[in-house]
Amino acid sequence: MLTRIDHIGIACFDVEETAGFYARTYGFEVAHTEVNEEQGVREAMLRVNGTDDGGATWLQLLEPVREDSAVGKWLAKNGEGVHHIAFGTADVDADSEEIGEKGVRVLYDEPRRGSMDSRITFLHPKDCHGVLTELVTAAGSSSRADH
Ligand code: MC0
Numbered sequence: 001m002l003t004r005i006d007h008i009g010i011a012c013f014d015v016e017e018t019a020g021f022y023a024r025t026y027g028f029e030v031a032h033t034e035v036n037e038e039q040g041v042r043e044a045m046l047r048v049n050g051t052d053d054g055g056a057t058w059l060q061l062l063e064p065v066r067e068d069s070a071v072g073k074w075l076a077k078n079g080e081g082v083h084h085i086a087f088g089t090a091d092v093d094a095d096s097e098e099i100g101e102k103g104v105r106v107l108y109d110e111p112r113r114g115s116m117d118s119r120i121t122f123l124h125p126k127d128c129h130g131v132l133t134e135l136v137t138a139a140g141s142s143s144r145a146d147h
Contacts, residue, residue: 001089001090001091001095002087002088002089002095002135003087003088003089003090004057004087004088005057005085005086005087005088006056006057006058006086006087006088006118006134006136006138007045007057007058007059007060007085007086007115007136008058008059008060008082008084008085008086009060009062009082009083009084009085009086009132009134010059010060010061010062010080010081010082010083011062011063011064011071011074011075011078011080011081011082011083012061012062012063012075012080013063013075013080014063015033015042015043015044015061015062015063016044018044018061018063018080019044019046019061022046022059022061028046028047028048028059029046029047030044030045030046031045031046031047031058032044032045032115032116033045034115034116035065036113036114036115037065038112038113039069039070039071039114040064040065040066040068040069040070040071040072041062041063041064041065041069041071042062042063042064042065043060043061043062043063043115044060044061045058045059045060045061045115045116046058046059046060046061056138060086060115062083071083083132084122084131084132084133084134085131085132085133085134086120086133086134086135086136087133087134087135087136088136088137088138089135089136089137090137090141091137092111092119092120092121092135092136092137093111095135096108096111096121096135099123099135103127104123104124104127104128105123105124105126105127106121106122106123107121107122107123107124108121108122111135111137114134114136116138116139117139118136118137118138118139119136119137120134120135120136120137121134121135122134122135123135
């Protein structure tokens with residue numbers, strides 16, 4: 001079951017500069033940074049609030065480390081802006097299977113590693129009214145211990 005918005009992914013040209021805007025304007029501080037080579041991004045996670053299901057709600061700033069990455073291609077075409085939304089779930093495997101059975105394309109056969117050791121998959125934006133949609137099970141969420 002999808003229980004919350006885990007994060008909103010925002011494509012940007014420069015993570016540090018963009019993080020400065022969010023700190024100055026809203027007071028959101030960077031809680032975590034990493035480079036995810038598989039996804040081709042440098043990212044910063046800005047915590048907005050916490051929940052009691054092992055997750056929280058974040059803004060995720062995404063700077064491409066390769067032009068041919070998903071975010072690199074999207075930025076070249078659209079410029080900076082909202083790239084995807086991510087729903088939190090305790091069981092990304094069950095939810096992606098169930099959603100796939102409804103005819104929505106799930107982009108990965110198996111969830112992959114996401115930010116902060118989460119497990120993630122994506123739904124094709126063309127099947128979701130133009131919104132690239134991610135499903136996330138946070139590290140430490142109950143079902144994660146099974147994997
Ligand atoms: C592409 N399209 C989008 C879109 N990206 N529409 C809405 N939102 C987006 N973010 C549209 C394009 O405009 C195009 O529409 C069509 O989809 C095909 O796009 P493309 O430019 O030809 O690119 P493809 O087909 O090679 O790849 C699109 C696809 C890809 C969604 C399959 O971006 C993908 O696999 N994304 C999932 C992985 C990802 O985004 N990783 C970065 C975040 P038209 O109408 O022009 O045909 S990593 C992340 O977020 C991790 C770190 C985490 O959360 O922990």
